[in-house]
Amino acid sequence: MTIEHTPGARLPEGLSASAAGAARWASVREFWMPVTTVVRDDDGVVIGAALTMARPGTAYRKIVDVVAETADAFAEVVRAVVSLAAGDTRPEGIDIHPAVVVHVEEHESLDDARTHALHDLGFERQAGPVPSVPSTLIDTPAGVRVWSRWATRAPGRVIPYYGQTTEVTCGAVTALGAMHASGHGAFAADRDDNHSIELAFWRQATNLPACEPVGLAVATREALRDAATSPRVVISTDQPVLLEEYRDRPGERALREDLQAEGRRRAQLLGVPVEHRWATVDEIAERVAAGTPVGILIDLTALIDDPSPHWILAYDVIDGNIIVSDPWVDAENAETWADTFALPLPPATLDLVARWGEPAYRGVVVFAPREAGAAQA
The missing domain is CATH 3.90.70.10 (Cysteine proteinases)
Structure with a gap:
């Protein structure tokens, strides 16, 4: 099994995403430091890929999308991203700040096997946010659930997340x-x-x-x-x-x-x-x-x-x-x-x-x- 990390958002040949997933792969600007992580089996066949991003100068990494046909491949891709985010690997051409947390966006409901895979990798699903901006409206097409893996500990205090619904508030x-x-x-x-x-x-x-x-x-x-x-x-x-x-x-x-x-x-x-x-x-x-x-x-x-x-x-x-x-x-x-x-x-x-x-x-x-x-x- 081999792992590749490359700058940019490039879904590799051999994998296909849904229309919504393809739109996500096309939506991350270079400013947000997108990285494509690809996992290949021992025969060199691509078994999964992930697109990640983060704001510059911050200490997190977010998995925007994972494309993998099996739960095992999904787990291998997420594990590779965790290693990259922690700074365990430093691929040429990728200069990102080590992350104290990795987030996974759940756009469509994950099956039980992938949910278990995230738990096994140390991720926990976050409590829902306060209904505000579109992504916080969980049961709508724009809503997302969030899983997080903190390197040491999660925040000990809780701020109910509310996204401003105007440009000035x-x-x-x-x-x-x-x-x-x-x-x-x-x-x-x-x-x-x-x-x-x-x-x-x-x-x-x-x-x-x-x-x-x-x-x-x-x-x-x-x-x-x-x-x-x-x-x-x-x-x-x-x-x-x-x-x-x-x-x-x-x-x-x-x-x-x-x-x-x-x-x-x-x-x-x-x-x-x-x-x-x-x-x-x-x-x-x-x-x-x-x-x-x-x-x-x-x-x-x-x-x-x-x-x-x-x-x-x-x-x-x-x-x-x-x-x-x-x-x-x-x-x-x-x-x-x-x-x-x-x-x-x-x-x-x-x-x-x-x-x-x-x-x-x-x-x-x-x-x-x-x-x-x-x-x-």
């Missing part, structure tokens, strides 16, 4: 996820209800259309109605932020500056602490490891090739990697909630992306830990 979803995790549940079982909850919170927190750190913290504090569960803000500037696109529109900029000034006034009245300094990645990791979720303002460019400000929620640390829930799923480029519900960011990657603006500033919102929230529930 990442901050609201980040705050709602932190509140839910601390015992102040907000999400529902119905997707339409969740969409309403998401929009309602965004309306409270928005700077039209962005959510800046102080405004996001104030909206969270007002929703919690208890000073004991108040978030705190650490931001490296005392000037208005997220206004870069309004440089040539002074009227619109002035409105948003006024909104931010009001947010800071409300923060002072409500007792929301605001510190002006550059939060280090080590500090963020220490807070998260101690059980405190942290919302982080980032630049998406390095992760999905999109120069946009964005919010993510850090909620655990595994093998030095900060585990984040990213509400944005880039579905047009083959992403599903598998890519974003437990995204491991090495410290260097988090340090690179956790900034915005020119000159750059860093903003984080430190939410109440689970213990404080549970005490108030």
Whole structure:
């Protein structure tokens, strides 16, 4: 038996995928570092192949699709991917970060033999996400189930995964996820209800259309109605932020500056602490490891090739990697909630992306830990 790993998405001759599977093989852009893994028997005949991908600079690998005629061949292909992701093999021309987790997308229901094969290889099926973006709607054609194999341990804390259903509500979803995790549940079982909850919170927190750190913290504090569960803000500037696109529109900029000034006034009245300094990645990791979720303002460019400000929620640390829930799923480029519900960011990657603006500033919102929230529930 031989194993080949090659850059790109190239389903080998001799194997055929369904129409949906073929579309998946054609959907992964080079930016997501696609790799094709092929397993051949002792006679050189291809018995199975897998397509994998990951965001650059991250510590995961996702199996987008496996094509194999038998359960045994399926198991051999998945085992080969696990070895590649762990860095046990380093094929020429493939430069990927060692992964602390490998995810498998289950687009069509697996038969019992393949399910057993995943269990035998150390994979566990993940709990279902909160109904939101299409891939989280499990019982629909776009929905996927997710299996994960962590190299050492799985996250010890649970953030109910919710994907933002608009382009501007990442901050609201980040705050709602932190509140839910601390015992102040907000999400529902119905997707339409969740969409309403998401929009309602965004309306409270928005700077039209962005959510800046102080405004996001104030909206969270007002929703919690208890000073004991108040978030705190650490931001490296005392000037208005997220206004870069309004440089040539002074009227619109002035409105948003006024909104931010009001947010800071409300923060002072409500007792929301605001510190002006550059939060280090080590500090963020220490807070998260101690059980405190942290919302982080980032630049998406390095992760999905999109120069946009964005919010993510850090909620655990595994093998030095900060585990984040990213509400944005880039579905047009083959992403599903598998890519974003437990995204491991090495410290260097988090340090690179956790900034915005020119000159750059860093903003984080430190939410109440689970213990404080549970005490108030």
